[in-house]
Protein backbone atom coordinates (compact mmCIF):
# COMPACT_ATOMS: atom_id res chain seq x y z
CA UNK A 1 0.00 0.00 0.00
CA UNK A 2 1.09 3.56 -0.62
CA UNK A 3 0.86 6.06 2.20
CA UNK A 4 0.77 9.08 -0.06
CA UNK A 5 -0.99 7.66 -3.11
CA UNK A 6 -1.98 10.94 -4.75
CA UNK A 7 1.42 12.38 -4.37
CA UNK A 8 4.76 12.16 -6.13
CA UNK A 9 6.40 11.27 -2.82
CA UNK A 10 5.12 7.74 -2.33
CA UNK A 11 5.90 5.89 0.84
CA UNK A 12 5.34 2.25 0.14
CA UNK A 13 4.31 0.15 3.14
CA UNK A 14 4.10 -3.62 2.78
CA UNK A 15 1.21 -3.54 5.27
CA UNK A 16 -0.36 -1.05 7.72
CA UNK A 17 1.50 -2.13 10.89
CA UNK A 18 4.44 0.10 11.81
CA UNK A 19 6.58 0.50 14.94
CA UNK A 20 6.18 3.82 16.80
CA UNK A 21 9.14 6.07 17.54
CA UNK A 22 11.06 5.33 20.72
CA UNK A 23 9.80 1.81 21.26
CA UNK A 24 12.11 -0.46 19.24
CA UNK A 25 14.60 -2.39 21.39
CA UNK A 26 16.13 -1.22 24.67
CA UNK A 27 17.16 2.19 23.40
CA UNK A 28 14.46 3.01 20.85
CA UNK A 29 16.99 2.44 18.03
CA UNK A 30 16.77 -1.35 17.96
CA UNK A 31 19.42 -2.34 20.51
CA UNK A 32 18.80 -5.93 21.48
CA UNK A 33 16.82 -6.73 18.33
CA UNK A 34 18.22 -9.94 16.86
CA UNK A 35 18.30 -11.19 13.27
CA UNK A 36 15.45 -13.60 13.94
CA UNK A 37 13.17 -10.54 14.14
CA UNK A 38 12.53 -9.66 10.49
CA UNK A 39 11.63 -5.98 10.64
CA UNK A 40 11.14 -5.99 6.85
CA UNK A 41 7.89 -7.91 7.45
CA UNK A 42 6.38 -4.83 9.05
CA UNK A 43 4.89 -1.83 7.27
CA UNK A 44 7.65 0.41 8.61
CA UNK A 45 9.86 1.05 11.61
CA UNK A 46 10.32 4.47 13.23
CA UNK A 47 13.48 4.71 15.35
CA UNK A 48 13.55 7.11 18.31
CA UNK A 49 13.49 10.84 17.62
CA UNK A 50 16.82 12.56 17.08
CA UNK A 51 17.54 16.19 17.84
CA UNK A 52 20.19 18.55 16.42
CA UNK A 53 22.48 18.04 19.42
CA UNK A 54 22.89 14.99 21.61
CA UNK A 55 20.56 14.90 24.65
CA UNK A 56 21.11 12.90 27.83
CA UNK A 57 17.42 12.86 28.73
CA UNK A 58 15.57 13.16 32.02
CA UNK A 59 16.63 11.91 35.46
CA UNK A 60 15.60 8.39 36.52
CA UNK A 61 13.13 6.90 37.07
CA UNK A 62 11.98 7.24 33.50
CA UNK A 63 9.28 4.59 33.58
CA UNK A 64 6.25 3.91 35.66
CA UNK A 65 5.59 1.08 36.17
CA UNK A 66 9.21 -0.05 35.72
CA UNK A 67 8.15 -3.10 33.68
CA UNK A 68 5.27 -2.75 31.22
CA UNK A 69 5.25 -6.51 30.78
CA UNK A 70 4.77 -7.07 34.50
CA UNK A 71 2.23 -4.27 34.65
CA UNK A 72 0.11 -5.87 31.93
CA UNK A 73 0.24 -9.19 33.77
CA UNK A 74 -0.85 -7.40 36.95
CA UNK A 75 -3.68 -5.63 35.14
CA UNK A 76 -2.11 -2.18 35.56
CA UNK A 77 -2.82 -0.41 32.28
CA UNK A 78 -1.43 3.04 33.17
CA UNK A 79 1.91 3.44 31.37
CA UNK A 80 3.96 6.58 31.95
CA UNK A 81 7.38 7.47 30.60
CA UNK A 82 9.66 10.43 30.90
CA UNK A 83 12.66 9.68 28.71
CA UNK A 84 13.26 13.31 27.74
CA UNK A 85 14.34 12.56 24.17
CA UNK A 86 17.68 11.01 25.17
CA UNK A 87 19.43 10.61 21.79
CA UNK A 88 22.87 10.78 20.20
CA UNK A 89 22.12 13.83 18.01
CA UNK A 90 21.53 13.88 14.27
CA UNK A 91 25.18 13.80 13.16
CA UNK A 92 25.85 10.55 15.02
CA UNK A 93 22.47 9.16 13.98
CA UNK A 94 23.17 9.74 10.29
CA UNK A 95 26.75 8.48 10.50
CA UNK A 96 26.30 5.48 12.80
CA UNK A 97 22.63 4.51 13.09
CA UNK A 98 21.35 5.01 9.53
CA UNK A 99 23.78 2.39 8.11
CA UNK A 100 22.37 -0.10 10.64
CA UNK A 101 18.82 0.78 9.58
CA UNK A 102 19.79 0.01 5.96
CA UNK A 103 20.70 -3.52 7.01
CA UNK A 104 17.20 -4.15 8.43
CA UNK A 105 15.81 -4.18 4.87
CA UNK A 106 12.70 -2.51 6.30
CA UNK A 107 10.96 0.73 5.39
CA UNK A 108 12.38 3.14 7.96
CA UNK A 109 10.91 6.48 9.00
CA UNK A 110 13.44 8.81 10.61
CA UNK A 111 11.97 10.92 13.42
CA UNK A 112 13.26 14.47 13.89
CA UNK A 113 12.63 17.12 16.55
CA UNK A 114 13.96 20.66 16.24
CA UNK A 115 14.10 23.38 18.86
CA UNK A 116 13.21 26.04 16.32
CA UNK A 117 11.67 26.25 12.87
CA UNK A 118 15.13 26.89 11.42
CA UNK A 119 16.51 23.83 13.17
CA UNK A 120 13.76 21.64 11.72
CA UNK A 121 14.78 22.88 8.27
CA UNK A 122 18.47 22.43 8.98
CA UNK A 123 17.97 18.85 10.17
CA UNK A 124 15.94 17.97 7.07
CA UNK A 125 18.74 19.37 4.92
CA UNK A 126 21.29 17.23 6.79
CA UNK A 127 19.33 14.08 5.92
CA UNK A 128 19.56 14.75 2.19
CA UNK A 129 21.30 12.01 0.25
CA UNK A 130 21.79 9.80 3.31
CA UNK A 131 20.61 6.19 2.90
CA UNK A 132 18.86 4.15 5.57
CA UNK A 133 15.39 5.73 5.73
CA UNK A 134 12.59 6.45 3.30
CA UNK A 135 10.56 9.13 5.09
CA UNK A 136 10.80 11.76 7.82
CA UNK A 137 8.44 11.99 10.78
CA UNK A 138 8.38 15.28 12.65
CA UNK A 139 7.97 14.93 16.39
CA UNK A 140 6.18 18.22 16.95
CA UNK A 141 5.62 17.61 20.68
CA UNK A 142 8.72 19.57 21.62
CA UNK A 143 9.04 23.19 22.73
CA UNK A 144 10.24 25.97 20.45
CA UNK A 145 13.24 27.66 22.12
CA UNK A 146 12.14 31.08 20.93
CA UNK A 147 8.88 31.23 22.90
CA UNK A 148 8.60 27.93 24.78
CA UNK A 149 5.43 26.92 22.89
CA UNK A 150 5.04 23.28 21.87
CA UNK A 151 5.08 23.15 18.05
CA UNK A 152 2.01 20.94 17.73
CA UNK A 153 -0.01 23.14 20.11
CA UNK A 154 0.06 25.93 17.57
CA UNK A 155 -1.20 25.81 14.00
CA UNK A 156 1.27 28.53 13.07
CA UNK A 157 4.33 26.77 14.52
CA UNK A 158 3.21 23.43 13.11
CA UNK A 159 2.90 24.93 9.65
CA UNK A 160 6.25 26.68 9.95
CA UNK A 161 8.11 23.53 11.05
CA UNK A 162 6.49 21.36 8.38
CA UNK A 163 7.16 24.03 5.75
CA UNK A 164 10.82 24.33 6.73
CA UNK A 165 11.28 20.57 6.39
CA UNK A 166 9.23 20.39 3.19
CA UNK A 167 11.54 22.96 1.59
CA UNK A 168 14.60 20.82 2.32
CA UNK A 169 13.59 17.25 1.51
CA UNK A 170 12.10 15.19 -1.27
CA UNK A 171 11.20 12.44 1.20
CA UNK A 172 7.59 11.99 2.35
CA UNK A 173 6.98 14.01 5.51
CA UNK A 174 4.80 12.69 8.34
CA UNK A 175 3.73 15.26 10.93
CA UNK A 176 3.22 13.69 14.37
CA UNK A 177 0.67 15.63 16.39
CA UNK A 178 0.06 16.02 20.11
CA UNK A 179 -3.27 14.89 21.60
CA UNK A 180 -3.73 17.69 24.15
CA UNK A 181 -4.99 20.53 21.99
CA UNK A 182 -8.39 22.22 21.94
CA UNK A 183 -8.98 21.62 18.22
CA UNK A 184 -6.81 19.00 16.57
CA UNK A 185 -8.44 19.58 13.18
CA UNK A 186 -6.99 23.09 13.05
CA UNK A 187 -3.45 21.76 13.67
CA UNK A 188 -3.96 18.89 11.23
CA UNK A 189 -5.08 21.23 8.46
CA UNK A 190 -2.13 23.53 9.11
CA UNK A 191 0.30 20.60 8.78
CA UNK A 192 -1.29 19.40 5.54
CA UNK A 193 -1.46 22.88 4.02
CA UNK A 194 2.25 23.30 4.79
CA UNK A 195 3.09 20.12 2.88
CA UNK A 196 2.78 17.15 5.23
CA UNK A 197 2.16 13.96 3.24
CA UNK A 198 0.65 12.10 6.19
CA UNK A 199 -0.27 12.73 9.83
CA UNK A 200 0.73 10.55 12.76
CA UNK A 201 -1.86 10.81 15.55
CA UNK A 202 -0.85 10.90 18.31
CA UNK A 203 2.00 11.37 20.74
CA UNK A 204 1.60 10.73 24.49
CA UNK A 205 -0.55 12.85 26.86
CA UNK A 206 1.18 14.79 29.66
CA UNK A 207 0.61 12.83 32.87
CA UNK A 208 2.03 12.07 36.32
CA UNK A 209 1.72 9.87 39.38
CA UNK A 210 2.56 10.63 43.04
CA UNK A 211 4.08 8.16 45.51
CA UNK A 212 1.99 8.76 48.66
CA UNK A 213 4.70 7.33 50.96
CA UNK A 214 7.50 9.61 49.73
CA UNK A 215 5.03 12.39 48.79
CA UNK A 216 7.01 12.88 45.62
CA UNK A 217 6.27 12.50 41.91
CA UNK A 218 7.13 8.98 40.77
CA UNK A 219 8.92 10.06 37.58
CA UNK A 220 12.34 11.73 37.68
CA UNK A 221 11.08 14.21 35.09
CA UNK A 222 8.10 14.97 37.44
CA UNK A 223 5.60 14.75 34.61
CA UNK A 224 5.82 12.39 31.67
CA UNK A 225 3.63 10.99 28.93
CA UNK A 226 0.72 8.59 29.16
CA UNK A 227 0.83 5.88 26.52
CA UNK A 228 -0.78 2.47 26.11
CA UNK A 229 -4.36 1.47 26.83
CA UNK A 230 -5.27 4.80 28.47
CA UNK A 231 -4.31 6.72 25.35
CA UNK A 232 -6.17 4.57 22.81
CA UNK A 233 -9.71 6.00 23.06
CA UNK A 234 -8.33 9.55 23.16
CA UNK A 235 -6.20 9.09 20.07
CA UNK A 236 -9.04 7.21 18.36
CA UNK A 237 -11.31 10.24 18.69
CA UNK A 238 -8.60 12.49 17.25
CA UNK A 239 -8.09 10.19 14.26
CA UNK A 240 -11.84 10.07 13.70
CA UNK A 241 -12.17 13.85 13.73
CA UNK A 242 -9.10 14.56 11.63
CA UNK A 243 -10.15 11.99 9.01
CA UNK A 244 -13.20 14.15 8.37
CA UNK A 245 -11.18 17.21 7.43
CA UNK A 246 -7.99 16.08 5.63
CA UNK A 247 -7.42 13.86 2.64
CA UNK A 248 -3.87 12.73 3.44
CA UNK A 249 -3.32 9.35 5.11
CA UNK A 250 -3.51 9.23 8.90
CA UNK A 251 -1.36 6.89 10.93
CA UNK A 252 -3.18 5.97 14.13
CA UNK A 253 -1.05 5.43 17.22
CA UNK A 254 -1.87 4.93 20.87
CA UNK A 255 -2.64 1.81 22.86
CA UNK A 256 -2.53 -0.77 20.09
CA UNK A 257 -2.05 -4.23 21.59
CA UNK A 258 -4.26 -6.39 19.35
CA UNK A 259 -5.50 -6.65 15.75
CA UNK A 260 -8.89 -5.50 17.00
CA UNK A 261 -7.31 -2.23 18.10
CA UNK A 262 -5.80 -1.83 14.61
CA UNK A 263 -9.21 -2.43 13.05
CA UNK A 264 -10.74 0.21 15.31
CA UNK A 265 -8.20 2.77 14.11
CA UNK A 266 -8.69 1.82 10.45
CA UNK A 267 -12.45 2.07 10.83
CA UNK A 268 -12.01 5.48 12.50
CA UNK A 269 -10.20 6.62 9.34
CA UNK A 270 -6.53 5.68 9.73
CA UNK A 271 -4.70 4.20 6.74
CA UNK A 272 -1.95 2.65 8.87
CA UNK A 273 -1.03 2.35 12.55
CA UNK A 274 2.02 2.40 14.78
CA UNK A 275 2.53 0.05 17.69
CA UNK A 276 4.40 1.63 20.62
CA UNK A 277 4.14 0.54 24.25
CA UNK A 278 3.14 -2.99 23.26
CA UNK A 279 6.73 -3.47 22.00
CA UNK A 280 8.03 -2.70 25.45
CA UNK A 281 5.91 -5.44 26.97
CA UNK A 282 6.62 -7.87 24.12
CA UNK A 283 8.98 -7.11 21.20
CA UNK A 284 7.05 -9.60 19.05
CA UNK A 285 3.79 -7.66 19.50
CA UNK A 286 3.73 -5.97 16.05
CA UNK A 287 4.32 -9.32 14.32
CA UNK A 288 1.60 -11.02 16.37
CA UNK A 289 -0.77 -8.13 15.67
CA UNK A 290 0.03 -8.21 11.92
CA UNK A 291 -0.54 -11.97 11.71
CA UNK A 292 -3.87 -11.63 13.53
CA UNK A 293 -4.91 -8.77 11.26
CA UNK A 294 -4.10 -10.80 8.13
CA UNK A 295 -6.06 -13.75 9.60
CA UNK A 296 -9.06 -11.50 10.34
CA UNK A 297 -9.11 -10.11 6.80
CA UNK A 298 -8.66 -13.58 5.31
CA UNK A 299 -11.49 -15.08 7.37
CA UNK A 300 -13.86 -12.37 6.17
CA UNK A 301 -12.68 -12.43 2.57
CA UNK A 302 -11.56 -8.81 2.70
CA UNK A 303 -8.95 -8.36 -0.04
CA UNK A 304 -8.76 -4.58 -0.11
CA UNK A 305 -8.13 -2.89 3.22
CA UNK A 306 -9.69 0.30 1.86
CA UNK A 307 -13.02 -1.41 2.46
CA UNK A 308 -12.38 -0.93 6.17
CA UNK A 309 -10.69 2.47 6.26
CA UNK A 310 -13.15 5.01 7.63
CA UNK A 311 -15.96 2.41 7.78
CA UNK A 312 -17.07 3.74 11.17
CA UNK A 313 -17.45 7.33 9.96
CA UNK A 314 -21.05 8.46 10.43
Ligand SMILES: Cc1cc2nc3c(=O)[nH]c(=O)nc-3n(C[C@H](O)[C@H](O)[C@H](O)COP(=O)(O)O)c2cc1C
Nearest residue numbers: 020021022048049139202203227228254255276277
Ligand atom coordinates in the same frame (compact mmCIF):
# COMPACT_ATOMS: atom_id res chain seq x y z
C1 LIG B 1 9.37 4.74 26.06
C2 LIG B 1 8.77 5.60 25.02
C3 LIG B 1 9.58 6.44 24.26
C4 LIG B 1 9.03 7.25 23.26
N1 LIG B 1 9.86 8.05 22.51
C5 LIG B 1 9.33 8.77 21.50
C6 LIG B 1 10.15 9.55 20.66
O1 LIG B 1 11.38 9.58 20.78
N2 LIG B 1 9.56 10.27 19.66
C7 LIG B 1 8.21 10.25 19.44
O2 LIG B 1 7.73 10.91 18.51
N3 LIG B 1 7.40 9.51 20.24
C8 LIG B 1 7.93 8.78 21.24
N4 LIG B 1 7.11 8.02 22.02
C9 LIG B 1 5.66 8.03 21.77
C10 LIG B 1 5.24 6.83 20.90
O3 LIG B 1 5.88 6.86 19.65
C11 LIG B 1 3.73 6.81 20.72
O4 LIG B 1 3.32 7.97 20.03
C12 LIG B 1 2.98 6.74 22.05
O5 LIG B 1 3.67 5.97 22.99
C13 LIG B 1 1.58 6.20 21.88
O6 LIG B 1 1.61 4.87 21.39
P1 LIG B 1 1.47 3.60 22.38
O7 LIG B 1 0.30 3.84 23.24
O8 LIG B 1 1.31 2.44 21.44
O9 LIG B 1 2.73 3.54 23.14
C14 LIG B 1 7.64 7.20 23.03
C15 LIG B 1 6.82 6.37 23.80
C16 LIG B 1 7.36 5.57 24.78
C17 LIG B 1 6.45 4.67 25.56
